[in-house]
Amino acid sequence: MRQVGKRVTSADVAQEAGVSRTTVSFVLNDRPGHAIPEETRQRVLEAARRLKYRPHASARALAAGHSDVVLLALPDMPVGAGISRFCEEVATALADRGLTLIAHFARADDQSLQDVCAAVDASAVIGLDAFEQTTVQALHSVGVKVVIPSGGHAPSMRHVGQVQAEHLIGRGHRHLGYAMSTHAGHLPMARHRLQGAADACAAASLEPPVVIGVDLEIAAAEQAVRQWASQSVTGVCGFNDDTALAVLAGAREAGVRVPQDLAVVGADDVPTAALSLPPLTTVSFDLGEAGRHRAETVASALAGHILVSDGVPVAPELIVRSSS
Numbered sequence: 260m261r262q263v264g265k266r267v268t269s270a271d272v273a274q275e276a277g278v279s280r281t282t283v284s285f286v287l288n289d290r291p292g293h294a295i296p297e298e299t300r301q302r303v304l305e306a307a308r309r310l311k312y313r314p315h316a317s318a319r320a321l322a323a324g325h326s327d328v329v330l331l332a333l334p335d336m337p338v339g340a341g342i343s344r345f346c347e348e349v350a351t352a353l354a355d356r357g358l359t360l361i362a363h364f365a366r367a368d369d370q371s372l373q374d375v376c377a378a379v380d381a382s383a384v385i386g387l388d389a390f391e392q393t394t395v396q397a398l399h400s401v402g403v404k405v406v407i408p409s410g411g412h413a414p415s416m417r418h419v420g421q422v423q424a425e426h427l428i429g430r431g432h433r434h435l436g437y438a439m440s441t442h443a444g445h446l447p448m449a450r451h452r453l454q455g456a457a458d459a460c461a462a463a464s465l466e467p468p469v470v471i472g473v474d475l476e477i478a479a480a481e482q483a484v485r486q487w488a489s490q491s492v493t494g495v496c497g498f499n500d501d502t503a504l505a506v507l508a509g510a511r512e513a514g515v516r517v518p519q520d521l522a523v524v525g526a527d528d529v530p531t532a533a534l535s536l537p538p539l540t541t542v543s544f545d546l547g548e549a550g551r552h553r554a555e556t557v558a559s560a561l562a563g564h565i566l567v568s569d570g571v572p573v574a575p576e577l578i579v580r581s582s583s
Contacts, residue, residue, distance in 0.1 A: 267312045276306035283307075329353055329557055330381040331362045332372055334388055336444025338364075339501060341527035341546070342387075348550025349385065356558040358383075377401040383557045388447065405560040407553065415575070416448050419542050420455025422575050423496040423524045426540070428463050430583060432494030432522060435460060436487040437468035438506050440498045449498045452526065456496045473502050473509075480509025488515060493522065494583070500525035500532045500541055507535055507582065522583040526575075537581035544575060 269287070273280045278299060285295055286303040306312075331349060333342070350360040363375050376384060376398055383405035384398055390408045398406050420437075427435055437456055440449050457467045469492050471483045484506060487495060497503025503525030507517060515521050517537055525532060528543035 267310045269312070271310055272303065272306050272312050275310055276303045278303060287312075326380045326382045327358050328379050328381045329358050329360050329383045329385060330372075330376055330379065331360055332384055332386045332388075333362055333364050334444060334447075335365045336448075337442060339499065339527065340529040341499070341544070345546045345550060348546050349553050350550075352551045352554030353557065356554055358554070358558065358561075371397075373397040373401045373403075376403050382561060383407065385553055385557065405557060407556055407560070416451035417455035417458065419526050419575050420452035420457070420496060421459045422455075422542050422577050423452075423526065424456040424459035424468070426524060426577055426579070426583060427494035427496065427522055428459060428465065430494070430522060433465055434490070434492050434494075435465070435468040436490075436492040436495040437470045438473040438483065438495055438497040438502045439470050440502055441472040441474050445498065452496075452498060468496065473497075473505050475501060475505050477505070477508050477512055480505040481512040482509070484509040484513045484515055484521065487521070488513070493520070495521060495523050497523060497525040499527050500529040500539060503539055503541070503582075504531065504535055507537075507539065511536075518581065518583050524583050528578055532578075533580065535582070540580045540583040541578050542575045543578050 269280050269283045272287075273283045276283070276299075282295065282299065283303055286300050287307060331346060338346075346360070346362060353360050361379055361381070363372065365372070372384070372394065375381075381403055384403050384407070386406075386408040388408070390398075390406060395406045424435060435456065437453050439453065440446070453468070453470065460467050469487060469490055471486055473480050473483045495503075495506055497506055503523050506521075506523050510517050510521055510523070517523055523539065525539050525541040528541045532539040532541045
């Protein structure tokens with residue numbers, strides 16, 4: 260009798276099905292080149308289901324030639340609704356392919372990325388930012404088979420700011436502002452988005468946006484709105500929806516009407532964007548497609564196929580609401 264609380268093993272499955280452990284291995288690992296009668300195969304599968312057998316990670320790795328762990332390297336920045344949704348989509352898409360996602364949050368006092376990968380036996384690493392070549396080499400040295408950086412991250416982020424600014428310019432706004440995040444972890448992404456807004460202004464022969472850092476506090480946002488008003492700014496691009504929502508709150512405190520006196524556009528389409536007063540115009544992404552693309556790329560690379568592209572095709576889409 261199997262001991263209660265003991266992990267179910269392939270030997271237990273073999274005993275339950277009345278076959279050898281070798282037969283169980285052939286069936287559960289779906290190894291080609293072995294003629295297992297269909298009746299025997301079904302008996303093994305039914306025994307495994309009945310016992311709720313889960314192969315040990317090391318056994319799965321041995322059979323597949325790599326572990327099923329994929330590590331997502333997240334930069335040192337607040338994890339908002341957008342990144343959370345992306346993580347969920349990647350995790351779901353990877354799970355459909357028999358892979359498990361682990362998220363690693365970078366901090367100054369954390370273990371190095373390669374140490375974490377070695378500890379969890381990661382077979383692949385996905386990045387939100389591009390990796391230095393030395394980092395890629397270090398990851399490969401600890402057994403990581405596939406390293407997939409963001410690929411095209413900067414152009415995509417510039418496109419966000421461009422879409423925001425072009426919308427405001429198309430609505431007749433000739434002097435724009437940019438609500439910059441004050442969190443250091445946001446700055447690399449924010450600078451790319453700001454550059455996109457500046458490019459759109461330059462293409463329309465306008466001055467670049469007036470940049471003001473906006474804390475997520477009403478008093479700070481009100482002060483920023485008053486500064487923009489003093490400089491005749493009539494349209495503001497927010498780094499993200501949280502920043503743009505702060506601008507809306509600041510405008511209410513300053514007595515500035517939105518969108519009559521000041522139009523506001525955010526980015527990332529967080530759930531609360533549609534619930535603000537007025538509802539916030541924003542830039543949305545198909546994170547489901549992005550997650551599926553990453554998962555397909557990882558699975559393909561682990562199967563030994565050549566990587567054609569490591570980029571994530573995320574096309575920004577403008578969601579027009581009452582704030583602009």
